[in-house]
Amino acid sequence: MMPKILSTAELEQVYDLFAETIDATPEGMRPLMLTKLALALANLVGDPAKIQAAVAAAARDL
Amino acid sequence: MHLPEAQPRSSIFYDYRIHPFRRPPELDGGRSAAPVVIVGAGPIGMLTAIELARFGVRSVLLEQELQVSHGSRAIVLTRRSMEILQHAGVAAPFEAKGLQWSSGRSFFRGHQVYSMVMPHDDDDRFLPGLNIQQQYIEEYLVDAVARSSLIDLRWGSKVTAITQDAAAVTLRVDTPEGDYDLVADWVVAADGGRSTIRKLMNLKMEGRSYAGNFVIADIKADIGLPTERLCFFEPDWNPGNNVLVHRQPDGIWRIDFRLPDGESSEDALRPEKLGERIDHVLGMLGRKVPWQLDWATVYSANTLTLPDYLSGRVLFTGDAAHLLPIFGVRGANTGFQDGSNLAWKLALVAKGDAPKALLDSYSLERVQAAREICDEGGKSTRFMTPPTAGYRLMRDAVLSLSLSEEFPKDLLHWRTSRAHTYAHSPLNSFAAEDAAFDGGVGCGDPLRNVRLGADDYLFDHLTGAGFLLLGFAGAAGPGGDLRDALQAAVGAPVRVVRVVIGPQADAADALADIVVADPDGRIARKYAAPDGAAYLVRPDQHVCARWRHLTAAHLAQALTVALGGAAS
Numbered sequence: 001m002m003p004k005i006l007s008t009a010e011l012e013q014v015y016d017l018f019a020e021t022i023d024a025t026p027e028g029m030r031p032l033m034l035t036k037l038a039l040a041l042a043n044l045v046g047d048p049a050k051i052q053a054a055v056a057a058a059a060r061d062l
Numbered sequence: 063m064h065l066p067e068a069q070p071r072s073s074i075f076y077d078y079r080i081h082p083f084r085r086p087p088e089l090d091g092g093r094s095a096a097p098v099v100i101v102g103a104g105p106i107g108m109l110t111a112i113e114l115a116r117f118g119v120r121s122v123l124l125e126q127e128l129q130v131s132h133g134s135r136a137i138v139l140t141r142r143s144m145e146i147l148q149h150a151g152v153a154a155p156f157e158a159k160g161l162q163w164s165s166g167r168s169f170f171r172g173h174q175v176y177s178m179v180m181p182h183d184d185d186d187r188f189l190p191g192l193n194i195q196q197q198y199i200e201e202y203l204v205d206a207v208a209r210s211s212l213i214d215l216r217w218g219s220k221v222t223a224i225t226q227d228a229a230a231v232t233l234r235v236d237t238p239e240g241d242y243d244l245v246a247d248w249v250v251a252a253d254g255g256r257s258t259i260r261k262l263m264n265l266k267m268e269g270r271s272y273a274g275n276f277v278i279a280d281i282k283a284d285i286g287l288p289t290e291r292l293c294f295f296e297p298d299w300n301p302g303n304n305v306l307v308h309r310q311p312d313g314i315w316r317i318d319f320r321l322p323d324g325e326s327s328e329d330a331l332r333p334e335k336l337g338e339r340i341d342h343v344l345g346m347l348g349r350k351v352p353w354q355l356d357w358a359t360v361y362s363a364n365t366l367t368l369p370d371y372l373s374g375r376v377l378f379t380g381d382a383a384h385l386l387p388i389f390g391v392r393g394a395n396t397g398f399q400d401g402s403n404l405a406w407k408l409a410l411v412a413k414g415d416a417p418k419a420l421l422d423s424y425s426l427e428r429v430q431a432a433r434e435i436c437d438e439g440g441k442s443t444r445f446m447t448p449p450t451a452g453y454r455l456m457r458d459a460v461l462s463l464s465l466s467e468e469f470p471k472d473l474l475h476w477r478t479s480r481a482h483t484y485a486h487s488p489l490n491s492f493a494a495e496d497a498a499f500d501g502g503v504g505c506g507d508p509l510r511n512v513r514l515g516a517d518d519y520l521f522d523h524l525t526g527a528g529f530l531l532l533g534f535a536g537a538a539g540p541g542g543d544l545r546d547a548l549q550a551a552v553g554a555p556v557r558v559v560r561v562v563i564g565p566q567a568d569a570a571d572a573l574a575d576i577v578v579a580d581p582d583g584r585i586a587r588k589y590a591a592p593d594g595a596a597y598l599v600r601p602d603q604h605v606c607a608r609w610r611h612l613t614a615a616h617l618a619q620a621l622t623v624a625l626g627g628a629a630s
Contacts, residue, residue, distance in 0.1 A: 003469070005469070008473075011473060019456045020452060021452070023450045023453075060466050061462045062462060
């Protein structure tokens with residue numbers, strides 16, 4: 001289980017920002033944009049173990 | 063000629079009663095003496111009329127139908143709505159009939175992914191939610207209206223035209239016995255989402271409408287689950303969409319689900335199609351029991367509001383003023399707060415006790431509240447009915463993550479309608495004195511209840527139509543400056559109900575209209591009030607000034623501001 005770091009209000013802002021960025025990206029380019037986003041965030045996290053945990057959570061229950 | 067339906071509507075749980083049209087004096091050359099006409103005898107129009115009557119102001123209430131609401135419609139009243147109804151003196155039948163509740167659970171792929179208990183303080187008389195069908199809401203308010211000699215409820219009366227000048231408003235009213243002109247100083251448009259008055263005046267709402275259509279169906283079934291909010295995201299039988307289930311009195315259950323995109327309302331309401339989906343919902347609840355349909359309709363979500371609720375001498379309230387999303391129970395509950403805010407101001411202006419500017423504050427405060435609700439309700443709506451591919455992908459990601467992770471679960475919060483705070487109201491004053499309190503109830507906030515004993519709460523004592531002055535006295539009773547202020551309150555330009563709160567009930571003597579004993583200091587603690595402190599409270603229970611040490615001069619200044627006069 002990952003810790004909750006962003007406040008709910010911050011998470012809501014992120015939710016809207018991501019949704020609007022997805023909508024602003026041409027449909028065929030969305031996986032590319034989201035993958036770049038994942039890489040950029042991984043770099044900011046800077047901890048391979050945490051990134052691995054996030055990847056596992058993302059790949060679960062699809 | 064307006065010919066309303068004269069047969070009682072059919073329902074499997076509610077006995078509709080026809081209220082006959084009565085010929086009004088205007089049809090025979092007479093004239094009503096009421097300064098206010100309210101259009102629409104729905105919950106908000108009736109509450110407004112009842113509140114006006116408490117202030118001694120007459121109203122004519124026009125209703126085009128001869129019976130109460132078709133269908134259960136607004137079924138959840140919030141705690142704040144119940145407090146407003148209690149303040150209006152009409153809460154008892156609601157409490158007796160309604161089902162109170164405080165929690166909810168959400169499911170995804172057969173797993174519970176979210177549960178929430180809404181905040182409840184031991185000091186509150188009412189739980190956060192109370193489920194009751196709108197037929198009962200209206201019936202109880204019709205009964206209260208009938209008890210008042212100041213309200214003239216005219217059934218079967220439909221407005222067909224409205225004109226106004228600087229002095230008055232004239233309504234053209236069509237009835238089963240012909241039409242007539244009705245002249246009023248003020249008109250309140252409480253005629254609902256499809257407001258005739260709004261259309262006749264060609265006023266446009268601002269905001270957005272959401273694309274998805276939802277079905278509401280009420281069924282009678284022996285489901286045997288407790289009263290709570292149940293939400294199912296993306297059940298197998300309705301991929302991509304969601305289902306809400308609420309219990310109502312009389313063994314009725316509300317089922318609410320989104321339709322697949324592109325499906326028409328007519329198609330969705332076909333009995334065999336609707337029946338199949340209801341069977342799916344009962345299967346999902348693990349309760350495949352026999353059921354009967356009472357009523358069904360289709361709705362869509364909006365976050366729309368008029369930019370101004372005052373247009374000349376016409377005031378808009380409830381759904382006539384704004385269309386808000388059903389998520390978070392924001393329709394009737396926002397409307398009750400509108401009515402409570404409007405009634406006292408309109409009463410004082412109609413009686414000539416306050417300048418017309420007081421009505422501007424109604425529009426200012428309630429438009430601001432509606433905009434906050436549109437913003438907040440918009441978030442819930444974007445989760446419940448994602449408007450674009452981006453929002454749908456985000457929603458799906460959050461649901462999928464919530465099966466194994468805790469961190470995204472607050473995004474499933476359904477953000478229930480809450481009591482609004484008028485922190486920036488022009489009616490507030492003495493900001494520095496407000497800021498000097500360490501806690502308590504701030505300027506613009508609604509009062510907070512305090513439990514005093516078994517079935518005994520602070521709000522039960524705060525009756526009377528007027529401003530409230532809550533004075534906090536020590537064991538020896540109110541002394542010095544507070545005593546002077548309480549004495550001065552008697553000569554105020556409007557009625558100020560003096561409430562003395564202190565450890566010794568009998569120490570308050572003739573200075574108080576109401577004495578509330580506070581032997582353990584519970585009220586004083588909740589209000590962070592030392593001896594000699596005082597709260598000035600508007601007739602809608604919102605604090606407009608407070609002082610740790612009140613003087614008579616400050617009270618007079620705060621009252622002037624609270625009546626729409628000059629700032630202090």
